[in-house]
Amino acid sequence: MKTGNGEKMKIASASMLSVLLCIWIAACKPIPRNTETGTESSESFSKIYDKPDKATYTAVDIKQTEDGGYIILGKKDNYPYLLRVDGSGNFEWDKVFTASPENEEYEYSNPIPEVLIHNDEYYFFCNKTYENGDFIVMIKYNETNGSQEEILKRFSEDYEMPDLRNVFTPLHVVKQPNDRGVLLLAFTSPYDYVLLVSIDWNGDLEFEQQLEFRNYKCIYYYPLADRRFHFITRSSTSVRGMENFYNIQIYTGSDTILPCHSITRKLRSLDDPGREIWAAEFYLTKPFIAMECHEVLGEKIETGNKGKGIIKLDGIRFSGVDIEDHIITFYINSELKIDGEKTLVINKSTGKIDQQTELIESTPVYIKVMDVDGQTNIFFAGSSKNNKIVLYTYDLLKSKFLDKKYVGHTHIYEAAGLIETKDGGLAILGTTYVAGRLGRLCLFKLSIANLHIGTMTK
Amino acid sequence: MKKSALNHARIIKPVLYFLPVFMLLCHCAFPAFARGGGKSEEINATYRNLAEKMKEYYEGGELRQVIDLYNKECCEPGAGLEKWEPGKEKAEFKKVKKEIRAEFYQFLALSLIALNRPELGETYVRKMLVLRRDEGTDKYWLAVREMARYRYYVAPRFLVGVDLGTNFTFVRPGQRYMVLEPASETGREAYQKKYTFSLSHSRAMQVGLIIEYALGKNISISIQPTVSTQKFQYKNTFIRDKTGATEPATLDYTHNHTLGYLEIPFLLKYRLIKPKFKPYIQVGVYYSMLQSAIKSLHAESQDQEYKEDAIVDIKQLLNRTNLGIWVGAGIESGIGGFRLQIETNYKFGFKNIVDTANRFTNQQLMYAFYDVFDDMKLRNWELTLKVLLPIYFKAFRR
Numbered sequence: 001m002k003t004g005n006g007e008k009m010k011i012a013s014a015s016m017l018s019v020l021l022c023i024w025i026a027a028c029k030p031i032p033r034n035t036e037t038g039t040e041s042s043e044s045f046s047k048i049y050d051k052p053d054k055a056t057y058t059a060v061d062i063k064q065t066e067d068g069g070y071i072i073l074g075k076k077d078n079y080p081y082l083l084r085v086d087g088s089g090n091f092e093w094d095k096v097f098t099a100s101p102e103n104e105e106y107e108y109s110n111p112i113p114e115v116l117i118h119n120d121e122y123y124f125f126c127n128k129t130y131e132n133g134d135f136i137v138m139i140k141y142n143e144t145n146g147s148q149e150e151i152l153k154r155f156s157e158d159y160e161m162p163d164l165r166n167v168f169t170p171l172h173v174v175k176q177p178n179d180r181g182v183l184l185l186a187f188t189s190p191y192d193y194v195l196l197v198s199i200d201w202n203g204d205l206e207f208e209q210q211l212e213f214r215n216y217k218c219i220y221y222y223p224l225a226d227r228r229f230h231f232i233t234r235s236s237t238s239v240r241g242m243e244n245f246y247n248i249q250i251y252t253g254s255d256t257i258l259p260c261h262s263i264t265r266k267l268r269s270l271d272d273p274g275r276e277i278w279a280a281e282f283y284l285t286k287p288f289i290a291m292e293c294h295e296v297l298g299e300k301i302e303t304g305n306k307g308k309g310i311i312k313l314d315g316i317r318f319s320g321v322d323i324e325d326h327i328i329t330f331y332i333n334s335e336l337k338i339d340g341e342k343t344l345v346i347n348k349s350t351g352k353i354d355q356q357t358e359l360i361e362s363t364p365v366y367i368k369v370m371d372v373d374g375q376t377n378i379f380f381a382g383s384s385k386n387n388k389i390v391l392y393t394y395d396l397l398k399s400k401f402l403d404k405k406y407v408g409h410t411h412i413y414e415a416a417g418l419i420e421t422k423d424g425g426l427a428i429l430g431t432t433y434v435a436g437r438l439g440r441l442c443l444f445k446l447s448i449a450n451l452h453i454g455t456m457t458k
Numbered sequence: 459m460k461k462s463a464l465n466h467a468r469i470i471k472p473v474l475y476f477l478p479v480f481m482l483l484c485h486c487a488f489p490a491f492a493r494g495g496g497k498s499e500e501i502n503a504t505y506r507n508l509a510e511k512m513k514e515y516y517e518g519g520e521l522r523q524v525i526d527l528y529n530k531e532c533c534e535p536g537a538g539l540e541k542w543e544p545g546k547e548k549a550e551f552k553k554v555k556k557e558i559r560a561e562f563y564q565f566l567a568l569s570l571i572a573l574n575r576p577e578l579g580e581t582y583v584r585k586m587l588v589l590r591r592d593e594g595t596d597k598y599w600l601a602v603r604e605m606a607r608y609r610y611y612v613a614p615r616f617l618v619g620v621d622l623g624t625n626f627t628f629v630r631p632g633q634r635y636m637v638l639e640p641a642s643e644t645g646r647e648a649y650q651k652k653y654t655f656s657l658s659h660s661r662a663m664q665v666g667l668i669i670e671y672a673l674g675k676n677i678s679i680s681i682q683p684t685v686s687t688q689k690f691q692y693k694n695t696f697i698r699d700k701t702g703a704t705e706p707a708t709l710d711y712t713h714n715h716t717l718g719y720l721e722i723p724f725l726l727k728y729r730l731i732k733p734k735f736k737p738y739i740q741v742g743v744y745y746s747m748l749q750s751a752i753k754s755l756h757a758e759s760q761d762q763e764y765k766e767d768a769i770v771d772i773k774q775l776l777n778r779t780n781l782g783i784w785v786g787a788g789i790e791s792g793i794g795g796f797r798l799q800i801e802t803n804y805k806f807g808f809k810n811i812v813d814t815a816n817r818f819t820n821q822q823l824m825y826a827f828y829d830v831f832d833d834m835k836l837r838n839w840e841l842t843l844k845v846l847l848p849i850y851f852k853a854f855r856r
Contacts (some may be wrong), residue, residue: 053698116563410766
C-alpha cells in the first residue's frame with residue numbers, strides 16, 4: 001500500500017515538474033518585440049509624417065507608384081518637398097528642394113499639383129526665384145541615384161512678351177495620354193492671363209497658348225486664396241473626334257465685370273500631338289472648384305468630305321463642386337448644357353445637388369470616381385469647420401448619398417488629395433498640425449473593406 | 459472627479475456580482491460551525507451514555523455488542539454493519555457532538571480490527587480522525603494509534619475563501635504600430651512606445667473568491683474567480699530640434715492604462731505536509747473577461763506651450779477575453795478554524811489583448827494624441843493573502 005502511494009506521489013511530482021517546464025519554455029520563447037511598424041498594404045492605415053524640426057510641412061499632391069507605395073509632393077515652409085512611403089505608409093525617404101544645384105542663390109518655392117511619375121522618375125513644377133521675380137521650372141528627381149535635374153529652364157523665353165519670364169507662376173499640371181508629356185497651366189501677374197503649355201519629358205515645348213475669354217483678364221486669387229479655379233481635367237468620350245477631351249477652366253474678369261464671376265472654358269482635343277485643335281469655349285456664371293467629367297454629350301456631323309466633319313457639342317455630364325453663397329455645393333452626375341450664348345448652364349433636373357454647410361469654403365475639395373463592389377461610387381474629400389477631413393460617398397448612377405466618414409480630432413486636419421489605390425481602396429492626403437501648431441503631412445488609407453456602405457462611419 | 463468615480467464604479471461593479479455567491483457560500487459554511495457547537499443537550503446526553511456503554515462492551519470483550527449497539531442506536535434500521543459495509547447513519551446521530559461521535563468510532567474501529575475486519579475498521583478510524591483532527595494520537599489505543607499516526611493524514615476536503623492582494627503588470631509588445639511616423643531613416647525606434655515599469659504605475663489590486671477541493675492529501679484543485687485591475691504605462695517622446703534661440707518643442711505623451719478583468723483560474727495545487735507552515739505550488743490556466751478599460755493621457759510640450767489631459771474609454775479597442783497560464787507558490791498556515799495563505803502568482807497571457815479589427819477606430823486617440831495600440835501580451839505578477847474556511851475534512855492516506 002505504501003509503495004503504491006509512493007508511486008502516485010512520484011507520478012504527481014513528475015507531472016507537476018513537466019507542466020512547469022513547459023510553462024517555462026513557453027515563457028522563454030521569443031516573440032517579436034521591435035518589429036517594423038506597418039500593416040499589409042491591402043489594409044487601412046493612418047500616418048502622420050513627423051520631422052524633428054519646427055518647419056511647417058504642407059501637402060500638395062499624391063500619386064501611387066508601381067510598387068504600391070506612394071510619392072507625396074509637399075512644401076517644407078515654401079520649399080518643394082518629396083516624401084516616399086511604402087504601401088503600408090512606412091517612411092522610405094524624403095527630400096527637400098531648397099535651391100538650384102547650379103546656383104544656390106536661386107531658391108525653389110511654390111510646388112503645384114500634380115506630382116508626376118515617368119519612367120520611375122518623379123516630376124513636379126515649382127517656382128525658381130530669380131533676382132527680379134519667379135520663373136517656372138520642372139524638376140526631375142531620380143530616387144535610385146538621388147539625382148535632381150531642372151528640366152525646364154527657360155520656359156516661355158521666346159514668347160512675344162519677353163519680360164514674362166520674371167512673373168510666371170505655375171497653377172496646375174496634368175499628364176498627357178500615352179505618357180507623352182504634360183499640360184501646364186501657368187499664370188502671369190502683370191498681364192493677367194493664363195497660359196496653357198504642352199511640354200514633353202525632356203522639357204521641350206510642344207506649344208503654348210494664351211487663354212482668355214472675351215478679352216477679360218484672368219484673376220489669380222479672388223475671392224479665395226488659392227488657385228482652384230484654374231484646372232485641367234481629362235475624360236475619354238465616345239464622341240468621335242474628341243477621344244481625348246480636356247476640360248480646362250480658367251477664372252477671369254472679376255475686376256472688369258464685377259460682381260459676376262466669369263469663367264472661360266476651353267475644350268481642347270489633343271489627339272494629334274503637336275496640333276492645336278480648339279474644340280469650344282464656353283462661359284459659366286459661377287466657377288467650379290473641382291470637377292470630374294463623366295461624359296461628353298454631342299456628336300460629329302459628317303460633311304461628306306473624306307470623313308471630315310464638325311463636332312456639335314451639347315454639353316457634358318459631370319460631378320463637381322462650386323461655392324453657392326459661401327456654401328460648398330456638390331453636383332453629382334449633373335449636366336452642363338450649352339445655350340445659344342455659348343454659356344454653360346447647369347441642368348438642375350439632372351443628378352443631385354447637395355449643399356455641405358459643414359465644409360470650409362476656403363479649402364479645396366477633391367473628387368474621385370471608382371467602382372466599389374460593382375457599383376460606381378463618387379467620393380468627395382473636403383475639410384470641415386470642426387477641423388476634420390470629411391469623405392462623402394454617393395452612388396453615381398443613382399445620384400444618391402451613401403455614407404460619410406470623418407478623419408481627425410482636436411487638431412486641424414485638412415484634405416489635400418484623394419486617389420484610388422491599386423488594391424481598390426482610397427488614399428486621402430492631408431495636412432495636420434501636430435500638437436496644434438506644427439504643420440505635417442498625413443496619409444489615410446482606407447481599404448476596400450472600409451469603403452463599403454455603413455463601414456465608413458465606424 | 460466624476461470620471462474617477464465612474465472608474466471606481468466600473469471596478470466595484472464586478473465585485474458586487476460576487477457578493478450573493480459569497481453569502482451563499484457563507485450560508486453553507488456556518489452549519490459546519492454549528493455542527494460542533496452541539497444541538498440538543500438531551501440527544502447529546504443520551505449518546506454520551508451510549509458511548510460509555512459501548513466502552514464497557516469493548517473493555518468487557520463483548521465486541522459483537524459494540525457493533526450491535528452502533529447498528530441499533532446510530533444507523534438507520536437495517537442499514538448497519540450487518541453486511542460488513544459502512545453503515546448509513548441516522549440524521550439524529552450526525553447532529554451529535556463530534557467528540558461523542560468520535561468515541562463511538564474509536565471503539566467501533568477497535569472492535570472491527572479485533573474481529574479481523576481491519577479495512578472496515580480503518581473506515582471508522584478515518585471518521586474519528588476527521589472529528590479529532592486537532593488532537594494528538596497519543597491517547598489512542600495502540601492499534602488505532604499506529605494507524606492514526608502513520609497511515610492517515612487529516613486535511614480539509616472542501617474549502618471556500620476570499621483573497622485580496624496586489625499585482626504588477628508587465629507588457630510584452632509584439633508588432634509595433636504608430637500614427638506619428640518619423641520621416642527619417644533612423645528615427646523609427648525613437649518614436650516607438652517605451653513601456654515603463656514602476657511601482658506606482660504598474661501596481662493594482664485584485665479581490666476574489668476561492669473554492670478548493672482536495673483530491674488527495676497533497677493535491678487539490680481550485681477555482682478562484684477574481685476581479686483584478688491591471689495597470690501599465692507607456693510613453694512617447696517626439697523630439698524637436700532646437701532652432702535658433704527658441705526652446706525645442708519636444709512632445710511628451712504619457713499613457714496610463716487601467717484594465718478591469720474578471721479572471722477565472724482553474725488551478726492544480728501541490729502542497730507539502732508540514733506540521734505548521736505548509737508550502738505549496740500551483741499551476742493552471744485562467745480565462746479572463748474584460749470588464750472595463752480606461753486610458754488616462756497626459757501630453758505636454760517641453761516649452762510648456764502645449765499641454766493636454768484626457769481620460770478615454772478604451773474597452774472597444776481591446777479583446778474581451780484572454781487566456782493564459784498561471785503559476786504560483788505560497789505558504790499556508792492554520793489560524794483558528796481558518797487557513798491563511800500567502801502566495802505569489804505569475805500569469806502569462808496567451809492572447810494579444812488588442813482587438814486588431816478596432817485598432818484604428820478611436821479617432822480621439824489617433825488624431826489628437828497620435829496613439830494606436832501595439833500588439834500586446836500581458837504578464838502579471840501578484841501577491842495575495844487568502845483566507846479559507848474548511849467546510850469539511852477528510853482523513854487521507856499518507
